[in-house]
Amino acid sequence: MEALKNLFNENFVKNFASCIKKYSSSFDEELYLYLVLKHLETLELKARMRLISSKIRSCLKADYGESCEILKLVKEDFFKEKTTSLQAMVLADFVEVYGLEHFDVSMNALETFTIDSSSEFAVREFILKDEQKAMDYFYKWAKNSNEHIRRLASEGCRPRLPWAIALPSFKKDPTLIFSILDELKNDESSYVRRSVANNLNDISKDNPILVLSFIEKNIGSNKQCDSLLKHAARTLLKKGDVKTLELFGYRKIDALILNDFILDSKVCIGEHLNFSFELENKTTLGLLRVEYEIDFQMANDKRSKKIYMISQSEVKANKKLINKKHSFKMITTRKYYLGIHFITLIVNGIKIQTKEFLLTKP
Template sequence: MPEPLKNLLHETLVGDMADRIAANAPSFDRDRFVTLATDGLGSLELMKRSALIRDALFATLPDNFTKAAAILKASLPTAGRPGLSGWMLLPVNQFIAARGPDHFDLGLDLLKALTPHFTAEFGIRSFIHRDQERALAIISGWTGDPDQHVRRLASEGSRPRLPWAMRLPQLVKDPAPILPILTALIDDPEDYVRRSVANSLNDIAKDHPDLVAAFIADHIEDASAERRRLLKHASRTLLKNGHARALANFGFGAAASLECELRLQNAEVVFGEGLDFEIRVRNAGEAPQSLMIDYAIHHVKGDGSLSPKVFKCKTIMLAPGQSHAIERRHAIRPITTRRYYPGQHRIAILVNGAESASESFILRMPSPDPR
């Protein structure tokens, strides 16, 4: 079983963190910091552990943010000398997010210095929330920075719906102010940065699907292979949802004269096993067709209604009269993001976003162990 994320912040890390700050601030009360930062640490989850360590920074760094920022910046790694890095910097993010916006330029400069050693995407959001126009004016200038981590921070930190981080409601409502940042980074030489751009666009697509589909259309003509991959990744939610313009951006028009058949190998599935099925498609038309074949599992919810989840399957080109068969097994096993209920579920085949075939199957939960 994977190590729980909360264990990334532990007592040894706190001690190392204290040593690295104390090396740059003789007046820093190392022992008090460790005592405060480890009091009850083991009983907390990841973000609460980070908040506990942040609170210890509040108690032991100078109240004057200019002085505290100077200590933190001096405590970052330099050539040949270890410093604050990795998960040590998650609570530092939280410290800057709380204290930095009252010292706007200094706080952002500290986050820029921090991001090559971990990430500053969590800390930067309070600045955007406080004064979006001022923050984005500074952040936009980072798109040309020689450090890829700083360039990525410009796109990742401004994502409207960044996981684990505070939401940016103004950008959820109107993402137009960050589109110039994403445009500036769309052909960044680093895949690390381009993936962030794609994720930001995918965030926006959840609230403004037509806007993102139009953005993709404006940037896909004569696109390089790298840009095309970025744009397709940015369109993943739209493509799963069958958004017509998004599909058209990648050459998937409405399927015409298409025969689609779905065969289930087992109409009943015991939880923990899998649903085996076969898809057969045939192009009965007179022109070649580019087909994006996905499938949706419509899960039974606690109230008896069905909730669909779309899964990618295959992209093919079929000549007139050509057929193609696909065999799949969909595992139905315990996962942390879904609770399963017994009963009649449904599987639907989606071709270019349109449902083309479906069948029902029964999910049975295993009998309790009598022991």
């Protein structure tokens, strides 16, 4: 797969500059290309985006408000169908860099630029500058007819948005967010509802009681909302929070029997760990959430645990056979260390049995 940074290449920069020149004869296209292209190839993704956006200001002979209007025209021309949504984020990045002292002009520009792209990163600087004023825009966006703008109302104020600056005040007290999430919880767009779920999941990491209260208030209203709430509760469910599990019908099965828990005694890096087991109950098993936790050997005798989902469904039989394999292929997000590892089976939040296996060299 080609690196995302290569979306911001010389050809993109030249076409982008040409489009700005189309709508502003005073734009110094030659200077812009010189300032950007002399450094572009040495930079990674976010730095490339910032370079492309930040050099507009010194080459576009217009005040900030006029510059935003020109870039709106560029958006409709160059970024409508010829590019990706990621590439279009250079417009919102321009606002983030230069727009904090022009609050209303900037927020209106971000509303436009988020369509077919996203202003979710840029808008956070404005929350930090003036939280209440920014949230007034968010409340308005939550009622917009465009799904991209409604999504921005939720996504932009996530307390822990990945790859973005955190919002410390919302991590401490997310009260202002809930009226937006309440407005959007039954949105017709799955794109928007997924953002609401992710926002709630963020909040649950710092304020689980508030999220549980939101779930209790809204669960059972309709299937779409229930699905949203379950996705929102994924961190709490993984933690085995008893109240959360019970809200979604996952209760401890008192007479649960584990049969034939079998796994490979060792596995090589690059291969799969195979394991299987059977769950049995005197009556039907009912709603089952089946997971497994791997306790990884790390460097310096430290350990790291991670939970993985197997299945979550209603089982109308009294037995369920499960065959599973876990990949130990090399990935960029985890480094594997040789030695003893442990795997634990989890049913409805209850850890039921642990076994060890050895991770070895190929």
